[in-house]
Amino acid sequence: MPEIVGESLAKRLIAWGVDTVFGLPGDGINGLMEGFRRHADQLNFVLVHHEEAAAFMAVGYAKATGKLGVCAATSGPGAIHLLNGLYDAKLDHVPVLAITGMQETSLLGSRYQQEVHLDRLYEDVAEYNLMITNPQQMPGVVDLAIRNALIKRTVSHLTFPNDIQIAAVDEDPYAHPAPGTKPVSLPNLDRPQLAPGEPELRAAAEVLNAAAKPVILVGAGALHARDEVIAVAEKLGAPVVKTLPGKAVVPDDHPVTTGGLGLLGTKPSEEAMEECDTLLMVGTSFPYGKYLPDPGTARVVQIDADPTLIGLRLPVEAPITADAKKGLQGLLPLLRGGDSGFLDKYHKEMESWRADMKALQDESRDPIAPQYVVGVLDELAADDAIMTCDSGTIATWSARHWTIRDRRQYFLSGNLATMAPGLPYAIGMQHAFPGRQVIAYVGDGGFAMLMADFLTAVRHDLPVKVIINNNNSYGQILWEQIVLGYPEYAVRHRQPEADFSTWARGCGAYGVKVTKPGEVRGAISDALAHPGPALVDIDVNPNEPPMPGKVKYEQAKHFTEAFLKGQPHKAATLATVVRDKINELRS
Template structure:
């Protein structure tokens, strides 16, 4: 059988170590699907229900494994649907290859059905972006696309017209001279980690050794450098503050960390940023400047593999462009070990008080169920190497503060894009990548409803993901954002009847439990996590529970008051919830 372009693509993906493609077929990629079919023993195609989910799955797969994620969609609408998940990959800097279809070359420009110029559509999201118009471009352009995705940790895109997909790979319709094909031996998947220069390290050590109140801010770029981060922090007597995507870098219960930073962070982390005189940033370009030291307050050392990200938020005294783990290994012997640990001790005490307050909010007696209690039940019952995926919204607040990183646990969400709905697709992809681990999607009712059909995907592919729905029957984060702006809530709560997603789970052939009684919650969570297949717990939580910032600023309090004066429709229930939280905190 003559090899077609679709099969050449499949073979080349296999040579790059790709074993899975997430996607949804259509007549715009039938030739590619035939190529995938011919390699089906080695290349698995995971069929989804919505292309957006396919892109999220490819992104989640890349985040969890560090390998290339691949998604495929048909021409026109299918290619458009991929975009939200692809922007998630781009903004969180993970390598994803998107493969789409295109109408036959003979009809391009004739307003043909579903004719969308995807190279133009993708020009912002994809670092490498090409329509393949000649079989002779194979497999070279596949190599270039993948190299761009891996080297730049971003999105690459290839689109194939229908006639090119099924053309013989040896065909040259234009009789052009080929520029030459790369060797067919397996390419190198990644480059060795980049060490730091001695000059950069010497300057960094000089700044850090001179500091009196040193703080560390670590992001997901420091993943894999846990031991090195802890060793440097111990030498500098520095508290470790974590970004939300960087939550997995060091354990939450480690004595050196004060937790997260920002709207979803902790009060100790925010206050120590206001006091520190030296800041070591590792693997992060934290975007929320108002939570960082004020300009001129602290001298900054920044370590990042991507030099273009250094100095984006604050003036930098010492820049180290290198792999985080290697740079910290090289830096450690150059640091003077601190004997004065008073700055660290101060914020360790504040952290202990903060944690006690958070535990107090996990109140099992509250009815409606407190969302903090829901995530605490998950935290208690989950395995020590569980992976938790999360959507954007109030659920991110609860997960940030009440999901404990310990042992081999991990945590993933849409970081910079902060889009709704990736939680379930992430979980499906990560369960596929790590079949022996417990993978839990902690999602809101809003995000789950957007791509809930993918629970059926998990059932059909026998992927035992666990889905925990924090159901407040509202777009909770948007509700509180309206109030913080000083406006009463509007159009953010769903009308009755409230959805029963557990019934959907059972209809799909999975485990489903609906929980409204706090006494039934721990048992339902344990039973779902013990279930051998896909399982879902739909838990009704208090819709008026506010995701309060770690430290309430004057402007926030002022706008909150203004919203009530203007006629906040659920002010009694909201005030009751806030008061209950404060009482519990004072009792802790």
């Protein structure tokens, strides 16, 4: 049997260490699927129910492992469906290769069925983006696509016309030279270890050693540098503030951290940022500038492997282009010990904040408080559990009530902030780490978008645990409308409320519906103990506001104005806010 281009692709993926492709077949990639079939003993194809889920699974796999994620879809609509997940990969700097199909080369431009010029469509999302037009391009362009994705931590895309997919790999219709290939064993290709320059380190140390009130802001680029971040923080006497994608950089119960920053962050983090005179940014280009020091009020040092991200938000006095771990290791010996008074102050503030958050985990409240749900989950989950989260109010509850300790991890769509990745992320991560506890904490809105792929977890015997925060609404959008000063509109679903546990049981998995607070602990405990996939659908208070860590005057003003304009659920909402405040005062 002659080797076809589809088989050459499969063999080259395997040579690069790829063991899994997430996708959904179609006649636009039948030649590629034949190549995958011929090497099914080494290349596992995970069949999904929606291409968007396939892309999110590839992103989740890459986020959790640091390795290349790969997804595949047919021509036209299948490839279009991949885009949301691929933009998630691009914006969060995750290496993913997307493989798509295309109509036969002789039909291109003839308005054939499903003819979408994917190389044009993918121009914005893919750093390396190519339509294969000659078998002789194999396997060189696969090498180039993968190298670009891994080195630049981004998306690459290859699209294969049908006739090229099934052509003999040694076919040479044009007698042109093929591109040269490179060996796949290049060192540190999955995380280039950029070392800092000595002049950069000395300049940064001079700024940091002069600081009286230093703060460190860490992001996802520092996830592999926990020990170094803590060592620098202790040396400088600097509180560590974390972006949400960087939540796992430092354990939440460590005395150096004040938790997150921004709308979902903590009051101590926000106040430390307002008071600091020097800011060290490590592995982040935090996009929400209003939570950073006003330009000129603090001296800034920034460490990032990507020089294009340095100075993106604030003027940077001392830039260091380097891997976070390498940069901090080089910086540490040059730092003089700082006064711990500033750090001690915010450590005490953080203890008070944690007590306030604990008080909101009130088992007695009915309807069920979402904070209580995450509090129970936090208590019962394993110390090496991986949590995936959707966008929405659930991000607030998990940011504040899911505690990073030991080897726990936390993943969500950071910069794209899209709905729906929680479940497919969990599936991709459970596939990568079959022995670890993987929990998808999602809202009813996000789960409903890609719920069909819960069946994928069942069929592949992936024991993911899904906890649904069911408020029968698009909760974050609801509160955003109110904060803008508008009464809510078109954000709550009509009755009846969904019971997603019936879907779980219909799939042959564990599924339970929870409507009373006394049922929460037992249901979560049983789900975590269940040997296979499990789902707990919990009806929570739909009027629980995800209040900012520090409420600004304008936010309070707009909130009040919305109520005066006739907020339809103001009585229930005000009762919830008052109850929350009473619990905080009791703590």
